[in-house]
Amino acid sequence: MDEVLLLQDEEERNGEGGGGGGRGGRVLLKKGPWTAAEDAILVAYVEKHGEGNWNSLQKHSGLSRCGKSCRLRWANHLRPNLKKGAFTMDEERLIIQLHAKLGNKWARMAAQLPGRTDNEIKNYWNTRIKRRQRAGLPVYPPEVQSMHLLSPYVHSQGDATSVSSNTDSDGDALPSPKGQIPSLNHAMGGFSLPVVLCDIPLNAVPDNALIVPSPSVTEPLQAFSSPSESNCYLTEYKAMPFSQLSDAMTKCFELHHPKPHCKPALDSMLARGFPLEPDPGIDFQFPGVQPNYHGFASGSYSCFGLDSSLKQELPSGQSVEAAGSAGADASALISPFTPLSSSKILPSEAHTFEHVSNSGLLESLLQEAEAKQWNSHFTSQPKDLSSVQTLDDHTSANKTLRIEDSNAGTRFVSYAATAAIQPISSTQVYNWKNTSSSRPTLKPVIKLEESSGGLSWAYSDLESSTSPNYISLYEMGVSEWDDGPAPYAAETFAQPVAAEPENSSSSGLHSGNYRAGPTVAGHVLELGSCQWNNMPGACLIGDFAADWRPSIAATQHSVDTGAIF
DNA sequence: AATACGCACAACCGCATGTCG
DNA sequence: ACGACATGCGGTTGTGCGTAT
Numbered sequence A: 001m002d003e004v005l006l007l008q009d010e011e012e013r014n015g016e017g018g019g020g021g022g023r024g025g026r027v028l029l030k031k032g033p034w035t036a037a038e039d040a041i042l043v044a045y046v047e048k049h050g051e052g053n054w055n056s057l058q059k060h061s062g063l064s065r066c067g068k069s070c071r072l073r074w075a076n077h078l079r080p081n082l083k084k085g086a087f088t089m090d091e092e093r094l095i096i097q098l099h100a101k102l103g104n105k106w107a108r109m110a111a112q113l114p115g116r117t118d119n120e121i122k123n124y125w126n127t128r129i130k131r132r133q134r135a136g137l138p139v140y141p142p143e144v145q146s147m148h149l150l151s152p153y154v155h156s157q158g159d160a161t162s163v164s165s166n167t168d169s170d171g172d173a174l175p176s177p178k179g180q181i182p183s184l185n186h187a188m189g190g191f192s193l194p195v196v197l198c199d200i201p202l203n204a205v206p207d208n209a210l211i212v213p214s215p216s217v218t219e220p221l222q223a224f225s226s227p228s229e230s231n232c233y234l235t236e237y238k239a240m241p242f243s244q245l246s247d248a249m250t251k252c253f254e255l256h257h258p259k260p261h262c263k264p265a266l267d268s269m270l271a272r273g274f275p276l277e278p279d280p281g282i283d284f285q286f287p288g289v290q291p292n293y294h295g296f297a298s299g300s301y302s303c304f305g306l307d308s309s310l311k312q313e314l315p316s317g318q319s320v321e322a323a324g325s326a327g328a329d330a331s332a333l334i335s336p337f338t339p340l341s342s343s344k345i346l347p348s349e350a351h352t353f354e355h356v357s358n359s360g361l362l363e364s365l366l367q368e369a370e371a372k373q374w375n376s377h378f379t380s381q382p383k384d385l386s387s388v389q390t391l392d393d394h395t396s397a398n399k400t401l402r403i404e405d406s407n408a409g410t411r412f413v414s415y416a417a418t419a420a421i422q423p424i425s426s427t428q429v430y431n432w433k434n435t436s437s438s439r440p441t442l443k444p445v446i447k448l449e450e451s452s453g454g455l456s457w458a459y460s461d462l463e464s465s466t467s468p469n470y471i472s473l474y475e476m477g478v479s480e481w482d483d484g485p486a487p488y489a490a491e492t493f494a495q496p497v498a499a500e501p502e503n504s505s506s507s508g509l510h511s512g513n514y515r516a517g518p519t520v521a522g523h524v525l526e527l528g529s530c531q532w533n534n535m536p537g538a539c540l541i542g543d544f545a546a547d548w549r550p551s552i553a554a555t556q557h558s559v560d561t562g563a564i565f
Numbered sequence B: 001a002a003t004a005c006g007c008a009c010a011a012c013c014g015c016a017t018g019t020c021g
Numbered sequence C: 001a002c003g004a005c006a007t008g009c010g011g012t013t014g015t016g017c018g019t020a021t
Helices: A008-013 A036-049 A054-060 A067-078 A089-102 A106-111 A118-134 A142-147 A242-256 A264-273 A328-334 A347-356 A360-372 A486-491 A520-527 A546-555
Strands: A195-197 A235-237 A302-305 A399-405 A409-415 A418-420 A443-451 A454-458 A471-476 A507-510 A539-544
Touching: A036 A054, A036 A067, A054 A067, A067 A118, A089 A106, A089 A118, A106 A118
Parallel strands: none
Antiparallel strands: A195 A235, A302 A409, A399 A409, A443 A454, A443 A471, A454 A507, A471 A539
């Protein structure tokens, strides 16, 4: 290779800052690969004088290299404790996770990979990872992808959906996503479902819940990062496209689920949780086929208990045997909770929770719990969930059960259903609860239409609409929870600011803003926070006509979709 | 055998930031 | 406060090698 000779004045023009420049006349600076002799000179100099003063090094070592080049050579190749060779699996995993978290902050990533340089990591990413894109694979593995789908700094580019605070908890600037979270969060409204998931035996999961615990998440939500004695570890999960569900699901459980007692339920969960069989006439491979149309299935469920450090005692007589009998799912939901500690907390002392929480969402959730005043239904006799859901709270997508058990301590169980409204390529989706091969009956519950006066909504009997601007929400799989699920699904959908939907037969036209309900999307899009929405039970899958897309893109910050129990 | 291509790696370049006088 | 200098970071380009055609 030819040597490239730079004159000193050229170097200055090249932004070297003139380090050592302008003082020694014309200096020939070599470029290109380093020779062993040059390396030896550099190593000897650094060993004698230490790192730094790179321009001085250039002047005094006899190397015809600019200081910058010396620093780079030292940092990337010559300094001690450099780890050579291919990245290990662990390192690769870490890189992916770090990149999902930090973006292209190679130096920060390198700081967490001892012996590795930012350049190495950068090269790794630019080659191996981008190869995935060429192959049509997601940049991130599904669990990581979903994990960060709704990270507060993830934007939908070019629209009003930015939820970024632009700073992380340390106040550091967060990277622009620059499409790093690609299609999953595109402008159409990649709001989906963040989930806080605790250690819940899978057999506690309702059939119709779509739960993908992702314990690979390395950073538990702050509010519950250390429930020392409980099994309440928290993980976060975001919804993911149908096309990735099965894989991710399997991986998450098989690879990561740390609680052996959850294992036995895996098969049944998989079996009953994912009969997402594509209609022969419908292409569900949307990400590749129709990049603008994605379906998200979402559902989650959370429970969280109090750590014994809270030291709250439950007075005698206020215990509950949280066992269900009236409804199979209800009992399944509640009874399998493994005991926490002996900690107790009174409803009136729910604020105690706040000291472990910095989440406004959680706060409201707890307020809700308090508002319920821990009704006597639940303290005295087995209940099915529907009896606990009697509170007419149309303002929240979350319902919180307070479960107090003299043995198991106090738990809050929050559950909700949230619609993951995405444009999908089909007008119909499947009820994954239905394990038969036949298509379940879909119940459209809402029809949204845009008119000059704003958005109008109506309960719809149509299975699908031919209107160019519509959203139909299909209720999916809540029958075991409630005999008549449609009302609540409808009631919480796109609530107008000034008026609640009146009843299940009403319809109305509402101009102006629609209040984003406290569902996931609302929080994500408005507050940039999404940590405390949890939903099991049902998911609503929206059908979007293609023409709806621009409108939604413009209004999704205020039009929320969700369903509550 | 010649060529094209992809890949991995190394190095460079421009810019931003920090430090110091 | 300002400028000069030093350093660090991230994007980009260059190079060599292996493989496929």
